[in-house]
Amino acid sequence: MSYAFKDFHWANDIRVNEYLLPKTTAEALEMLAEYKGQAQVVSGGTDVIPKLRKRELEVEALVDISRLPGMSDIKQKGDKIILGGLVTHARTVASLLIREKAGVLAEGAARVGSPQIRNMGTVAGNLASGHPAADTSMPLLALNASVTIASTEGERVVDLPQFFQGGNQTAADSRREIITQISFSALGKNQGCCYLRLSKRRALTIAILVLATVVDVDPDEKTIRDAAIAIGPVAPMPFRARDAEEILKGAPVSKEIVERAGDAAYKESTPESSVVWGSDEYKKEMVKVFVRRGLYKALKRAGCPVA
Numbered sequence: 001m002s003y004a005f006k007d008f009h010w011a012n013d014i015r016v017n018e019y020l021l022p023k024t025t026a027e028a029l030e031m032l033a034e035y036k037g038q039a040q041v042v043s044g045g046t047d048v049i050p051k052l053r054k055r056e057l058e059v060e061a062l063v064d065i066s067r068l069p070g071m072s073d074i075k076q077k078g079d080k081i082i083l084g085g086l087v088t089h090a091r092t093v094a095s096l097l098i099r100e101k102a103g104v105l106a107e108g109a110a111r112v113g114s115p116q117i118r119n120m121g122t123v124a125g126n127l128a129s130g131h132p133a134a135d136t137s138m139p140l141l142a143l144n145a146s147v148t149i150a151s152t153e154g155e156r157v158v159d160l161p162q163f164f165q166g167g168n169q170t171a172a173d174s175r176r177e178i179i180t181q182i183s184f185s186a187l188g189k190n191q192g193c194c195y196l197r198l199s200k201r202r203a204l205t206i207a208i209l210v211l212a213t214v215v216d217v218d219p220d221e222k223t224i225r226d227a228a229i230a231i232g233p234v235a236p237m238p239f240r241a242r243d244a245e246e247i248l249k250g251a252p253v254s255k256e257i258v259e260r261a262g263d264a265a266y267k268e269s270t271p272e273s274s275v276v277w278g279s280d281e282y283k284k285e286m287v288k289v290f291v292r293r294g295l296y297k298a299l300k301r302a303g304c305p306v307a
C-alpha cells in the first residue's frame with residue numbers, strides 16, 4: 001500500500017514523495033531494494049521525522065514497517081530472550097520477563113524521552129540510530145545481545161560490539177535492511193545488573209553518561225565470575241570497558257577491586273569536551289564514579305554485596 005506523503009497532516013514541512021506500508025517483511029525489503037538506497041525504514045518515527053524536518057535526512061520514500069506481523073513480541077526460548085524488531089520502549093518497561101531477567105534493559109528503556117516517545121519509539125530503532133548515548137544500547141551491550149538483520153539476500157546475526165561502527169553508523173543499513181529481532185541470555189541466579197544515567201534533567205534530555213553493568217558472582221566463595229561494563233557516550237560509540245572487566249573476573253568481591261575497575265574504566269574512556277555537556281576530565285571522573293556505583297549496586301543485587 002502506498003500513500004502520498006502530503007496526505008499526512010504532520011507531513012507539510014517534510015519532503016518525501018512516497019510513504020509505503022508493506023504488509024510483510026519480504027515486501028518491505030523488496031520496496032527498499034526497488035528504491036536502491038533512496039528509501040529508508042521508519043518504525044516509531046521518533047528519530048526519522050525530526051531528522052527529515054531538520055533536513056538532516058533526505059530520502060525519496062519512507063518504508064513504514066510498524067505494521068509488519070510477528071515483530072512486536074517479547075519471548076523467552078530456552079535461556080534466550082528475544083525482542084521483536086518492533087518492540088517499543090513502553091512494552092519493554094512493562095514486560096515482567098524483562099524486569100525480572102534483564103532488569104538493566106527495563107531501567108534503560110524507562111529513561112528514554114517521555115511516555116509519548118516510549119509508546120512510539122522502538123528498541124531496534126534506538127540501536128539503529130547509532131547514537132552513542134542511546135539509552136538501550138548500553139544495557140544491550142552489557143547483556144551480550146546480538147541483532148538479526150534481514151535483507152533481500154537473507155539474514156545475518158551481528159553481535160553488538162560489531163554492530164556499532166561510530167559516527168552514528170551501525171552494521172544495519174536502514175536503506176536496505178531491517179532489524180527483525182534482538183536476542184540475549186536471560187539473567188539468572190547469582191547475577192545482578194544496574195543501569196545509571198547522568199543528565200542535566202531527569203527527562204527529555206540526551207544523557208551525558210550512561211552506564212550498564214552485569215555481574216555474575218559465586219556467593220559461597222564471594223568472588224566475581226564474570227562482569228560486563230558498557231559505557232556511552234564517552235567514546236565515538238558505545239563500548240565495553242574490557243580492562244576493567246578483566247580486573248573483576250575471578251577476583252574477590254571487595255572495595256579495592258571495585259575501585260581498581262573504576263580507575264581502569266576512567267583510562268579506557270575518551271570523551272570530548274563540550275561547553276554544554278561538560279569537560280572531558282569531568283566526564284572521565286564521572287565514569288570512575290559511575291562504574292564503582294554501578295558495580296556496588298549490581299553486586300548487591302546479585303546477592304554478594306561489598307562488605
Ligand SMILES: Cc1cc2nc3c(=O)[nH]c(=O)nc-3n(C[C@H](O)[C@H](O)[C@H](O)COP(=O)(O)OP(=O)(O)OC[C@H]3O[C@@H](n4cnc5c(N)ncnc54)[C@H](O)[C@@H]3O)c2cc1C
Nearest residue numbers: 043044045046047048113121122125126128134135174179
Ligand atoms: C523528544 C524526544 C526525546 C528523546 N529522548 C531520548 C532519550 O532520552 N534517550 C534515547 O536513547 N533516545 C531518545 N530519543 C530518540 C528516539 O526516541 C529513540 O532513538 C527511538 O528508540 C527510535 O526508535 P523509532 O522506532 O522511533 O525509530 P525511527 O525514528 O523510526 O528510526 C530511527 C532510525 O532507525 C532506523 N530503523 C528503525 N527501526 C529499524 C529496524 N527495525 N531495522 C532497521 N532500521 C531501523 C530508521 O531508518 C532510522 O534510521 C528521543 C527522541 C525524541 C523526539
